[in-house]
Amino acid sequence: MTSNSSYISCRDVFKIYKVADLEVVALRGLELEVARGEVMAIIGASGSGKSTLLNILAGYDAPSAGYVRVGDYDLLNMSSKQIVEYRRHEVGFVWQQTSRNLFPYLNALENVELPMLLAGAGGRERRNRAEELLDLMGLGDRLSHKPAQLSGGEQQRVAIAVALGNRPSLLLADEPTGELDTETGQEILDMMATVNKELGTTIVVVTHDPAISRSVGRAVAIRDGKTSSEIRGRVNFDRQIGGGRQDVEEHLLVDSSGRVQIPREMLESLNIRRLVQMDVEDGHVRIRPSDATGETPDEEHGIEKSEKS
Numbered sequence: 058m059t060s061n062s063s064y065i066s067c068r069d070v071f072k073i074y075k076v077a078d079l080e081v082v083a084l085r086g087l088e089l090e091v092a093r094g095e096v097m098a099i100i101g102a103s104g105s106g107k108s109t110l111l112n113i114l115a116g117y118d119a120p121s122a123g124y125v126r127v128g129d130y131d132l133l134n135m136s137s138k139q140i141v142e143y144r145r146h147e148v149g150f151v152w153q154q155t156s157r158n159l160f161p162y163l164n165a166l167e168n169v170e171l172p173m174l175l176a177g178a179g180g181r182e183r184r185n186r187a188e189e190l191l192d193l194m195g196l197g198d199r200l201s202h203k204p205a206q207l208s209g210g211e212q213q214r215v216a217i218a219v220a221l222g223n224r225p226s227l228l229l230a231d232e233p234t235g236e237l238d239t240e241t242g243q244e245i246l247d248m249m250a251t252v253n254k255e256l257g258t259t260i261v262v263v264t265h266d267p268a269i270s271r272s273v274g275r276a277v278a279i280r281d282g283k284t285s286s287e288i289r290g291r292v293n294f295d296r297q298i299g300g301g302r303q304d305v306e307e308h309l310l311v312d313s314s315g316r317v318q319i320p321r322e323m324l325e326s327l328n329i330r331r332l333v334q335m336d337v338e339d340g341h342v343r344i345r346p347s348d349a350t351g352e353t354p355d356e357e358h359g360i361e362k363s364e365k366s
């Protein structure tokens with residue numbers, strides 16, 4: 058559903074990177090709706106476009122085409138002043154690389170205070186807020202530790218506190234547990250759940266970590282630059298997506314043009330190539346490999362045209 062009340066709304070988003078003469082289509086018609094106050098995960102194979110999407114939502118990169126709105130911000134039509142305001146106040150970002158999130162020569166408290174300082178917050182306010190956030194992250198006794206004196210998990214917790222300094226409505230995290238062991242990763246995800254509960258922050262986290270299963274209610278899978286399916290209920294990553302375990306409900310997304318992406322595993326296992334046949338039976342839509350060969354037609358038989366209509 059493309060409801061207007063969503064906090065994040067992405068429709069038919071394209072991102073094309075040009076490298077020398079080559080064009081890489083990183084996002085192709087991606088659609089995503091996220092409600093205010095939701096915690097959701099983005100999953101998908103390496104190279105599927107997860108980071109591209111997150112960078113766009115963070116305001117670090119602009120989409121090539123489509124519609125992206127976060128709160129009151131139209132991300133395709135922002136002035137440079139609005140972009141600065143958006144990045145500073147609307148979103149907080151946590152990177153996978155622990156070292157990228159923190160300044161090594163600043164202690165935990167100073168790291169958390171820095172973005173607030175840049176946003177013009179007063180000294181007392183900064184200090185109070187930073188202490189409060191580090192407390193929330195369970196780091197009340199680590200305030201004067203520098204990153205090198207903290208474990209990987211602790212560094213990521215400081216990074217979350219840094220991201221939350223200016224009270225953003227949205228917290229984005231790109232594989233924040235990627236460099237951590239499963240147990241520490243789970244701690245980070247639990248922290249995100251705490252942040253959501255205590256501060257009401259909307260959270261979008263990219264992960265391929267099984268540990269996320271206990272922390273989110275909804276995961277959206279990206280395939281080849283397009284949001285392809287949604288997994289609800291007990292999210293369990295101990296299996297191939299599309300493989301069909303009983304305790305997981307995977308739903309394919311129907312985009313605003315009526316397109317559904319058939320997972321590659323299914324295409325391969327059913328030997329589906331260029332053409333399929335589709336019919337309705339008993340309230341089901343059946344898709345099966347076409348009797349036709351599926352080879353490219355020798356001449357225009359109107360097939361291409363009817364595919365587009």
Ligand SMILES: Nc1ncnc2c1ncn2[C@@H]1O[C@H](COP(=O)(O)OP(=O)(O)O)[C@@H](O)[C@H]1O
Pocket residue numbers: 074075076081082083101102103104105106107108109110
């Ligand atoms: N700055 C860039 N320039 C060129 N190609 C890029 C750039 N960033 C990403 N890509 C390409 O876009 C696709 C999606 O990348 P990415 O969003 O990083 O995927 P993921 O985070 O899911 O691994 C990949 O094919 C990648 O090589």
Ligand SMILES: [Mg+2]
Pocket residue numbers: 107108109231
């Ligand atoms: Mg990535």
